[in-house]
Amino acid sequence: xxxxxxxxxxxxVVDDEESVGIGMAGILNDAGFKARYVTDGKxxxxxxxxxxxxxxxxxxxxxxxxxxxxxRKIKEIKKGIKVVIFTGFFRDAQNIIFNGIKEGMIExxxxxxxxxxxxxxxxxxxL
Amino acid sequence: xxxxxxxxxNLYIGCIIFLGMGIMGYHHVIFYSRFFxxxxxxxxxRLSEAVFDNLYAAMKLGGESxxxxxxxxxxxxxxxxxxxxxxxxxxxxxxxxxxxxxxxxDKLEMAAVRGSSEVEVxxxxxxxxxxxxxxxxxxxxxxxxxxxxxxxxxxxxxxxSLEHYRGxxxxxxxxxxxxxxxxxxxxxxxxIFTVRGRLLSPLEKLRKGAEAIxxxxxxxxVEILSGDEMEEVGKAFDSMAxxxxxxxxxxxxxxxxxxxxxxxxVDAIIVHDAQTGEITDVNLAAEFLTxxxxxxxxxxxxxxxxxxxxxxxxxxxxxxxxxxxxxxxxETCIKRKDSVLVPVETAASVxxxxxxxxxxxxxxxxxxxxxFAQALKKYTQELEGKVEERTAALERSFSDMExxxxxxxxxxxxxxxxxxxxxxxxxxxxxxxxxxGIAHELNSPLAGILAITELLMRRGGKASENYQLLEKIKDAxxxxxxxxxxxxxxxxxxxxxxxxxxxxxxxxSTLSLFISELKIKSMEIKEEFPQGLPRVxxxxxxxxxxxxxxxxxxRDAMKGSGTLTIRTSLAKEIGKDxxxxxxxxxxxxxxxxxxxxxxxxxxxxKEKGGGLNIGLGLSITKSIVKAHKGKIDFTSTSGKGTVFRxxxxxxxxxxxxxx
Numbered sequence: 001x002x003x004x005x006x007x008x009x010x011x012x013v014v015d016d017e018e019s020v021g022i023g024m025a026g027i028l029n030d031a032g033f034k035a036r037y038v039t040d041g042k043x044x045x046x047x048x049x050x051x052x053x054x055x056x057x058x059x060x061x062x063x064x065x066x067x068x069x070x071x072r073k074i075k076e077i078k079k080g081i082k083v084v085i086f087t088g089f090f091r092d093a094q095n096i097i098f099n100g101i102k103e104g105m106i107e108x109x110x111x112x113x114x115x116x117x118x119x120x121x122x123x124x125x126x127l
Numbered sequence: 128x129x130x131x132x133x134x135x136x137n138l139y140i141g142c143i144i145f146l147g148m149g150i151m152g153y154h155h156v157i158f159y160s161r162f163f164x165x166x167x168x169x170x171x172x173r174l175s176e177a178v179f180d181n182l183y184a185a186m187k188l189g190g191e192s193x194x195x196x197x198x199x200x201x202x203x204x205x206x207x208x209x210x211x212x213x214x215x216x217x218x219x220x221x222x223x224x225x226x227x228x229x230x231x232x233d234k235l236e237m238a239a240v241r242g243s244s245e246v247e248v249x250x251x252x253x254x255x256x257x258x259x260x261x262x263x264x265x266x267x268x269x270x271x272x273x274x275x276x277x278x279x280x281x282x283x284x285x286x287x288s289l290e291h292y293r294g295x296x297x298x299x300x301x302x303x304x305x306x307x308x309x310x311x312x313x314x315x316x317x318x319i320f321t322v323r324g325r326l327l328s329p330l331e332k333l334r335k336g337a338e339a340i341x342x343x344x345x346x347x348x349v350e351i352l353s354g355d356e357m358e359e360v361g362k363a364f365d366s367m368a369x370x371x372x373x374x375x376x377x378x379x380x381x382x383x384x385x386x387x388x389x390x391x392x393v394d395a396i397i398v399h400d401a402q403t404g405e406i407t408d409v410n411l412a413a414e415f416l417t418x419x420x421x422x423x424x425x426x427x428x429x430x431x432x433x434x435x436x437x438x439x440x441x442x443x444x445x446x447x448x449x450x451x452x453x454x455x456x457x458e459t460c461i462k463r464k465d466s467v468l469v470p471v472e473t474a475a476s477v478x479x480x481x482x483x484x485x486x487x488x489x490x491x492x493x494x495x496x497x498x499f500a501q502a503l504k505k506y507t508q509e510l511e512g513k514v515e516e517r518t519a520a521l522e523r524s525f526s527d528m529e530x531x532x533x534x535x536x537x538x539x540x541x542x543x544x545x546x547x548x549x550x551x552x553x554x555x556x557x558x559x560x561x562x563x564g565i566a567h568e569l570n571s572p573l574a575g576i577l578a579i580t581e582l583l584m585r586r587g588g589k590a591s592e593n594y595q596l597l598e599k600i601k602d603a604x605x606x607x608x609x610x611x612x613x614x615x616x617x618x619x620x621x622x623x624x625x626x627x628x629x630x631x632x633x634x635x636s637t638l639s640l641f642i643s644e645l646k647i648k649s650m651e652i653k654e655e656f657p658q659g660l661p662r663v664x665x666x667x668x669x670x671x672x673x674x675x676x677x678x679x680x681x682r683d684a685m686k687g688s689g690t691l692t693i694r695t696s697l698a699k700e701i702g703k704d705x706x707x708x709x710x711x712x713x714x715x716x717x718x719x720x721x722x723x724x725x726x727x728x729x730x731x732x733k734e735k736g737g738g739l740n741i742g743l744g745l746s747i748t749k750s751i752v753k754a755h756k757g758k759i760d761f762t763s764t765s766g767k768g769t770v771f772r773x774x775x776x777x778x779x780x781x782x783x784x785x786x
Contacts, residue, residue: 023578
């Protein structure tokens, strides 16, 4: 199923766990957004480069290119894009989060797992 | 004879005064007697001449002897004149015949009729003086008297009474002795006073001082301040006492030093008289080595210390020491009190003291070095003694056993309790470690499960027959999520990035970053952040966790509606500066019965079925605050709400923690 993308309501979900991507994208699409998902940072950068996303939900910790580096790349390509970080708890998670805050990277932070409502509310806030 | 000085002085001076007074009094009486006697004699002489003149004049006018008698009888009546007599010499008797009452009757009258004047003092019943004067024939007398010019015609005897002077002398004598007695008394009093005050009391002080010093009280000072020679003596005494004290202290110190050197020596030291062999001094080590006590030593001779077989050699050596004036090292054996022989190395030296020669022997115990059989015997005996001792101790121990048993049981109970706690702690620690390791791995798939479950629930709608089943999946997933997150937080990061940070910013970040998690839309939030608060030193993430947990509890307590007030201020506690964060809710408050439990791990008021909490939030919060050297407390009023207070050490301007 291919969804047509418009600038305003297109959202990219980046998570190395595919079920998260499927679930989130499904919830957001059902709520009227245009959402797609990818499972690694590299693909995410490609997506942003090729398509006009205006909001990204991204996992902080991923194999290969992690959330922080992916964020930097994405911001290079599209300056005005909003990024919402979500991640689970793990050792030193806070320190990584606040490194992101220092870089002005994180608009909002969602802890994983999350509720459908949380995701929809955040998407509505930014789009 | 022992006699007090004051009495003695009084006695001597009294005697002198008494004697002087006696002599003077005697002289006084004699003087007055002579004086009156002489005066009486002079009076008698003049009266005799007057009598003679009178008679002579009467005779020249041709008077008869009867007229003469008349004249004399008249004169006799004058007071003070005891008697007047006319004595006829031999010429008159020859011419006029002997008249019985006018013949010379005593020696004086006899002498007078022979031509010499005589004086007599009568100290008899009536005190009187008598003057007898011869009467010579003159030219004009030869008309009547048939005698040559210059022949003795007779004599006139006049006796003057001195009796009335006797009273005068007596009164005078009384007066004299009265005055002399007074003088005597006054002199005695003055002597007693002076001797007592000026001599005896300083002397008494000196005596006491001398006694005090004799007793050993060398700090005693007489301090005589009489202003005379006694003060000088007192000063000399005090200075002597001072010097004596110094000397004795010096001597004591020296003596003590030497005694210490002697008594603390590890080798036995014995000093004895070289001639008699009598032991005069020993040290502690000697008592210890031989088993004899010091008094026992003093009654012994050095010869008693050696076994008979060693004595011959010892005598030769001793002779040599004395001859050479010094000792030598040599090895020998001495005999202990219990007859055990101890091998020793002797170092002897010869000491001359007070004209006598003494030998000092220093014995070094060679038992250990040589491991002699005697030593073995000694040790065996000691061992036996110890075994006995221990046996006795063991018996005593049995009685203590019961007591120890109870104590032991108590201790065991406590130990068991501690062990339980320890096991729990260890469990918690490993749980945390494990959780930290697997949590992230679990989190992502869990998020996927929840996301897809929710997606299916939304798509099917509540009418779907699967909706309820999906809801069960969601609940189970949520419980799993909370368990994981709490466990992770409970396993605190071992190393933290810490830096100076602003508490206000941290609170604001918490509110904005976790806005979705906090779900605080329906609450009113008041922020009271004053300007210019100091920063604190900490980990921002952890501190956010602290505020997040408290705010979440507040939210739950208010059940979604109410006012949440977050207030920061500077607080001083026990001299330290703290940044104080107060988070106040208008919720139901914390019941009294759980107030002391809310910081405990796994304590929760929220139902497990709700699936949101396993009770680690405040426990984590407390450990984070503690790790920041801060503290956390709360006050809660039932029905009105709760205030949590977090104190964090304030940073000083120079970047150090506020102290």
